[in-house]
Amino acid sequence: MNLLDNIFFALLLAAGIGFFAFNVKKLIRNIKLGKDVNRTDRSSERWKNMAMIALGQQKMVKKPIAGFLHILVYVGFVIINIEVLEIIIDGLFGTHRVFSFMRSLYDILIGSFEILAALVIFAVVVFWIRRNVIKIQRFWKPEMKGWPKNDGNIILYFETVLMLLFLTMNAADYTLQYMNEANNHYVQAGTYPISSFIAPLFNNLSFHSVEIIERVCWWLHIAGILSFLNYLYYSKHLHILLAFPNTYFANLEPKGKFPNSEAVTNEVKMMMDPNADPFAAPAENSEEEIPEKFGASDVQDLNWVQLLNSYTCTECGRCTAECPANQTGKKLSPRKIMMDTRDRLEEVGKNIDTNKGVFKEDGKQLLNDYITQEELWACTSCNACVEACPVNIDPLSIIMDMRRYLVMEQSAAPNELNNMMTNIENNGAPWPYNQMDRLNWTNEA
Amino acid sequence: MSTETLKVPTMAEMMASGKQPDVLFWVGCAGSFDDRAKKITKAFVKILNKAEVNFAVLGTEESCTGDPAKRSGNEFLFQMQAMTNIEVMNAYEIKKIVTACPHCFNTLKNEYPSLGGNYEVMHHTQFLKSLLNEGKLTIEGGKFKGKKITFHDPCYLGRANDVYEAPRDLIRKLEAELVEMRKCKQNGLCCGAGGAQMFKEPEKGNEDVNIRRTEQALEEKPEIIAAGCPFCNTMLTDGVKAKEKENDVTVLDVAELIANAEDL
Ligand code: SF4
Ligand code: SF4
Numbered sequence: 175m176n177l178l179d180n181i182f183f184a185l186l187l188a189a190g191i192g193f194f195a196f197n198v199k200k201l202i203r204n205i206k207l208g209k210d211v212n213r214t215d216r217s218s219e220r221w222k223n224m225a226m227i228a229l230g231q232q233k234m235v236k237k238p239i240a241g242f243l244h245i246l247v248y249v250g251f252v253i254i255n256i257e258v259l260e261i262i263i264d265g266l267f268g269t270h271r272v273f274s275f276m277r278s279l280y281d282i283l284i285g286s287f288e289i290l291a292a293l294v295i296f297a298v299v300v301f302w303i304r305r306n307v308i309k310i311q312r313f314w315k316p317e318m319k320g321w322p323k324n325d326g327n328i329i330l331y332f333e334t335v336l337m338l339l340f341l342t343m344n345a346a347d348y349t350l351q352y353m354n355e356a357n358n359h360y361v362q363a364g365t366y367p368i369s370s371f372i373a374p375l376f377n378n379l380s381f382h383s384v385e386i387i388e389r390v391c392w393w394l395h396i397a398g399i400l401s402f403l404n405y406l407y408y409s410k411h412l413h414i415l416l417a418f419p420n421t422y423f424a425n426l427e428p429k430g431k432f433p434n435s436e437a438v439t440n441e442v443k444m445m446m447d448p449n450a451d452p453f454a455a456p457a458e459n460s461e462e463e464i465p466e467k468f469g470a471s472d473v474q475d476l477n478w479v480q481l482l483n484s485y486t487c488t489e490c491g492r493c494t495a496e497c498p499a500n501q502t503g504k505k506l507s508p509r510k511i512m513m514d515t516r517d518r519l520e521e522v523g524k525n526i527d528t529n530k531g532v533f534k535e536d537g538k539q540l541l542n543d544y545i546t547q548e549e550l551w552a553c554t555s556c557n558a559c560v561e562a563c564p565v566n567i568d569p570l571s572i573i574m575d576m577r578r579y580l581v582m583e584q585s586a587a588p589n590e591l592n593n594m595m596t597n598i599e600n601n602g603a604p605w606p607y608n609q610m611d612r613l614n615w616t617n618e619a
Numbered sequence: 620m621s622t623e624t625l626k627v628p629t630m631a632e633m634m635a636s637g638k639q640p641d642v643l644f645w646v647g648c649a650g651s652f653d654d655r656a657k658k659i660t661k662a663f664v665k666i667l668n669k670a671e672v673n674f675a676v677l678g679t680e681e682s683c684t685g686d687p688a689k690r691s692g693n694e695f696l697f698q699m700q701a702m703t704n705i706e707v708m709n710a711y712e713i714k715k716i717v718t719a720c721p722h723c724f725n726t727l728k729n730e731y732p733s734l735g736g737n738y739e740v741m742h743h744t745q746f747l748k749s750l751l752n753e754g755k756l757t758i759e760g761g762k763f764k765g766k767k768i769t770f771h772d773p774c775y776l777g778r779a780n781d782v783y784e785a786p787r788d789l790i791r792k793l794e795a796e797l798v799e800m801r802k803c804k805q806n807g808l809c810c811g812a813g814g815a816q817m818f819k820e821p822e823k824g825n826e827d828v829n830i831r832r833t834e835q836a837l838e839e840k841p842e843i844i845a846a847g848c849p850f851c852n853t854m855l856t857d858g859v860k861a862k863e864k865e866n867d868v869t870v871l872d873v874a875e876l877i878a879n880a881e882d883l
Binding site: 441503556561604 | 629646651653661678683691693728733809818
């Protein structure tokens with residue numbers, strides 16, 4: 175490598191990482207548009223969840239086939255990234271296979287990278303078949319049309335190409351290592367259990383041609399990795415990073431425990447206090463209390479964990495496949511709830527970008543423009559979606575917050591529910607029975 | 620069933636005679652008013668009477684926990700209900716509650732504490748299990764020996780609060796053959812009633828959730844579908860009827876199974 179190469183490499187690397195950092199900053203800003211919620215307590219439990227669920231893939235393997243294949247790709251990618259470290263050092267300093275001094279350890283490393291790369295290709299091919307040939311139902315729901323469907327496949331193509339480049343590069347390198355050439359800087363290092371099968375293709379080529387192949391693959395491989403890194407932000411593939419914070423900050427309470435709104439508690443206490451004077455001047459400390467909006471009609475009304483959830487969603491549809499409403503043909507799909515939240519959040523983020531840092535009213539909101547009331551009212555609050563999600567996303571909490579808005583701000587519950595609530599208000603039961611009759615069952619035959 | 624009258628003391632009566640019960644039986648709205656659920660209530664009381672449990676009910680002082688209001692999004696109404704109930708229960712110095720409704724169970728256990736209502740709350744299957752462990756209750760297999768029974772996990776008992784074993788342990792005690800549905804425990808399918816769906820027509824779709832769940836239960840060819848929730852019970856009973864299987868399959872609460880086994 176000459177100096178020009180090194181400089182070009184440094185620039186490429188800086189651009190790749192720089193643009194990614196720029197997007198990450200935006201991502202964090204968007205997540206922070208959410209309301210505050212305390213998720214920093216019980217840190218040892220949180221670390222444990224992260225270790226088991228994100229790192230250990232505990233919930234992925236509940237579906238054994240997909241889980242196993244996913245672990246192949248996951249382990250493959252993490253481990254092969256050690257190779258990327260070598261590529262970066264070589265690229266910046268003009269060395270070649272700088273880790274080769276490790277000798278037998280290097281042999282083991284390269285050998286295992288190759289086997290993993292082959293396994294990744296295998297897993298990716300099966301994934302592609304599951305999506306496109308077997309057409310597993312959850313990948314073909316209405317919300318998976320267009321970009322989400324293409325996104326899923328693009329990721330698979332990307333991974334295959336990266337792995338093939340890696341293996342071809344190795345095959346060329348391996349061939350070069352044993353060629354007679356003056357000043358051959360291709361040191362004899364590494365074992366090549368997979369690419370040695372590709373190497374014979376290069377047998378009749380000149381040293382120079384094989385070198386070109388090796389270089390091209392090397393550059394494309396690193397350029398591909400940097401592009402993939404930058405693709406993440408625009409893709410469901412963001413989960414490979416966000417799964418970690420997402421499982422850390424996930425809800426630790428029993429799934430049936432829905433949070434009690436404090437603002438409501440204060441008002442109810444006031445109403446129920448027999449000594450409270452409704453006409454009294456507001457107490458001093460409550461003087462400037464801004465009337466709070468109850469529930470959520472847009473992304474800014476949700477909390478930051480719900481927004482983080484939306485960016486983490488990998489669109490796998492395990493939630494939707496378990497949803498009783500979706501299974502019986504209702505419009506509700508918990509995956510769509512997450513995707514809609516993310517899409518609206520992105521829209522709000524872009525709005526802020528174009529309006530110099532402040533959100534300009536755009537006449538749209540998450541409710542109705544993205545998520546319809548029909549979807550919200552179909553939910554049985556059964557928690558199947560929360561249980562099914564491999565990265566601990568909670569679509570139900572968003573549904574509940576939006577119901578709160580519909581009922582408390584808009585009185586827009588379905589009629590039958592309004593009747594039920596009137597009954598509770600008037601006689602303490604969801605049916606029109608008198609509270610004084612609550613004990614009648616004791617004397618009925 | 621025997622016609623012996625039920626002993627159902629109220630908190631007010633207890634208080635008047637200077638007594639304090641060991642546990643409050645929270646009957647719930649379904650348990651008080653719904654014809655099917657009232658049978659579960661009575662079965663449970665019969666067991667309590669037989670085991671000579673020192674319990675009481677709130678009777679006319681009990682009011683909806685607010686669960687259906689909260690799941691509908693009406694946090695105001697929920698908290699009004701909660702605070703009214705908490706006021707009553709705290710005045711009676713209630714420490715421990717048992718209920719046969721998983722929705723009441725969940726709400727009382729999880730959502731009342733931050734509003735000032737701190738109690739030990741048990742689902743009736745957990746409570747019966749503890750009576751069994753303490754030797755206050757014995758269960759004879761006899762009647763149900765070898766019968767195929769499948770248990771439907773109520774969402775608000777199972778996934779919502781991770782209680783899966785208490786009802787199953789009781790069924791096993793009956794020497795019945797407990798068969799699991801394909802979808803059970805953490806993966807159990809909802810009956811379709813939760814989240815206030817019980818009180819409204821379902822949204823447009825191609826099937827009702829309770830039919831889907833009943834089909835899953837029927838796949839196991841049980842003689843009895845056991846439930847632990849008055850709403851699940853109604854949903855599955857309707858499902859069995861819709862499938863015209865009511866002559867082959869009965870839907871019974873775990874408390875009813877035990878009361879039946881004991882000829883109560
Ligand atoms: S909680 Fe609601 S959205 Fe989630 S699976 Fe159950 S019905 Fe579907
Ligand atoms: S919410 Fe979870 S289960 Fe549902 S699609 Fe997203 S990642 Fe998958």
